[in-house]
Amino acid sequence: MAGVSFKTVSRVVNGEPGVSSAVTDRVREAAAALGYRPNAAATALRRADGRTATFGVLLEDAGNHFFAMLLRGIEDVARERGVAVFTSSTDLDFAREREMTAAYVARQVDALITAPSDSAGEHLRRVIAQGRRVVLVDRTLDGLDVPTVLVDNALGTRTAVDHLIARGHRRIGFLGRDPSIYTSRGRYAGYVEALTGAGITVDPSLVHREGFTGSSPRAAIERLLDLPDPPTALFTGQDVITMTAVSVLQRRGLSDRVALVGFDDFELADLLQPGVTVVAQDPRRIGALAAELALDPAGSGVHLVPTQLIERGSGEIPA
Amino acid sequence: MAGVSFKTVSRVVNGEPGVSSAVTDRVREAAAALGYRPNAAATALRRADGRTATFGVLLEDAGNHFFAMLLRGIEDVARERGVAVFTSSTDLDFAREREMTAAYVARQVDALITAPSDSAGEHLRRVIAQGRRVVLVDRTLDGLDVPTVLVDNALGTRTAVDHLIARGHRRIGFLGRDPSIYTSRGRYAGYVEALTGAGITVDPSLVHREGFTGSSPRAAIERLLDLPDPPTALFTGQDVITMTAVSVLQRRGLSDRVALVGFDDFELADLLQPGVTVVAQDPRRIGALAAELALDPAGSGVHLVPTQLIERGSGEIPA
DNA sequence: AGCCTTTACGACAACGTTGTCAAGATCTCG
DNA sequence: CGAGATCTTGACAACGTTGTCGTAAAGGCT
DSSP states (O other), rough: OOOSSSHHHHHHTTOSSOOOOOOOOOOOHHHHHHHOOHHHHHHHHSSSSSSEEEEEESOOOOOOOHHHHHHHHHHHHHTTTEEEEEEEETOOHHHHHHHHHHHHHTOOOOEEEEOGGGGGGHHHHHHHHHHHHEESSOOOOTTTOOOEOOOOOOHHHHHHHHHHHHHTTTOOEEEETTSSSSHHHHHHHHHHHHHHHHTTTGGGGGGETTTTSOOOHHHHHHHHSSSSSSSSSSEEEEEHHHHHHHHHHHHTOOOSSEEEESSSSOOTTTSSSSSSSEEEEEEEHHHHHHHHHHHHHTOEEEEEEOOOOOBBGGGGGOO | OOSEEEHHHHHHHTTOOOOHHHHHHHHHHHHHHTTTTOHHHHHHOOOSOOOOEEEEEEEEEEEHHHHHHHHHHHHHHHHTTTTTEEEEEEETOHHHHHHHHHHHHHHOOOOEEEEOOGGHHHHHHHHHHTTOOEEESSOOOOTTOSEEEOOOOOOHHHHHHHHHHHHOOOOOOEOOOOTTTTTHHHHHHHHHHHHHHTTTTOGGGEEEETTSSSSSSSHHHHHHSSSSSOOOOOSSSSSSHHHOOOOOHHTTTTTTTTTEEEOOOOOOTTSSSBBOOOEOOHHHHHHHHHHHHHHHHTSSSEOOOOOOOOOOBGGOOOO
């Protein structure tokens, strides 16, 4: 339509030098009139560096507030740099994790940003060996030397449990997710450290770790509260479990009697009665940092994003 | 490595007939050993139908619970069918909307699933004219004959406002988003219909529509409650505004005095005091339906997903 | 004017696949 | 045992770009 070779179009579109301004204008006009967009598949295929300007993001659940905000953080950075983002949720299903990793690799993503399960080590190693960039968020795996963004789960939990201990609590329940989840292990470790640091022995009957016990968090909380010598405080190791605890405590009229601190902030935590004290993460920042590491060829190492204890009432109930 | 031509590899990988089982095994072994994955860019480039098994999803905010769940619904269906999903949030910024649409078109998505702004008509028309599949969710545009998934915003709102009227309320505040948002217009229309249907004239001083008024929802709620003759009930036209209303009412100690019904369900709505009555949508179903329409070449028309009034207490406070 | 440099373009190969076609090997059946 | 059918495989073009190179035209210098 502009009466030039397709190579000249390529030059104009990519802003390469060596095209007269008259021809440039003609090409631009024709491109606008036709709604021409370069075919990204062909571009990626031909480019020397093979870059596709695409990330693959693989998280547990894009419907969960924490991961949704993490995704927003990735998006924010990606959009600025013209990178498109594939997303998918695993729901902790390893088959899906493998399948989606393969799907992203087939689509030649420039980087895979993922919160891996413990089992992911093997296939991630292959992905890395093929020279594809991998960035880990929220969770990590031994022996994988890739840029990683984490929080100090043990430290955050220690802060929370110390906070409860300082208010006189000795019997503090722990409600955590399956220990096969990296964050869950760190949080349990922090709980144990805090208690032993204060000279309190860990009472296994106050500990619920999903997958070990088999029962649901709700049943576990009920069980703890039904003990002859029930806990005076609860630490919950994830937002969903925290909300479950709030629900159970409310239904039993114990909201103002049993202290509660949860890991992860969530919407409306301040509007509940009492407000829920939490160890907050900054998932948007975690995501943004991960995306920057994915874009920076020199990016490496483990980056810790700090957590913050937010007092809202539930964690300040004395023993 | 398997000692065959690359065409034979293609046959094995795609399960085409006419390859002996011995060769198939050799190829599979070699592929496994090398971690070979077909290059999706090359495949898409060469395929007769040009399919990329990729969707582009463009919503307002993946961090908002409604859109996050909508995205999950899309993901659920997409994964089943081997489709990868690009996601991006516009935050109502039209420049981003255009930019990301172009980015998805360049990447040859099989379908663009989007909640369009009013301004998107022009560029979407071009995208459709180029033969690319477009599916609208949550919002629609006149003169775009594409598969669409909506809820009946006016009906849902009428149900909510009728519910308040049935409990004796006559002065019912309306707190909505910018009328440039499709859903916001339908919800306001439903509010007006319900009131006039009950013989109540709409009092403009009880109506806040962001963008018209200029002020924030929080300021608007404060203003309404400060009126000499304040509303006895509020209808809030979106989850974020509902949460703001809960916050203001709580701070003023009016939670048990002023009735409240909100559009959109949200987490913890049942754990607030009182529980928040809402007109709930089923965003996951909306997303799943949209994805199915995107995959089905025969999919067309406007599909309405029903809303449901969930009574939790705040909407049952009498005048 | 004659030569060299620069500018502005096009021709062509290549990226890694799939679709088409051809050809050799093997099987079937009278 | 031979002719035809079928089965298995490879050669080659093509998808829409980018990178390399060639070349005609224009410009600069002596």
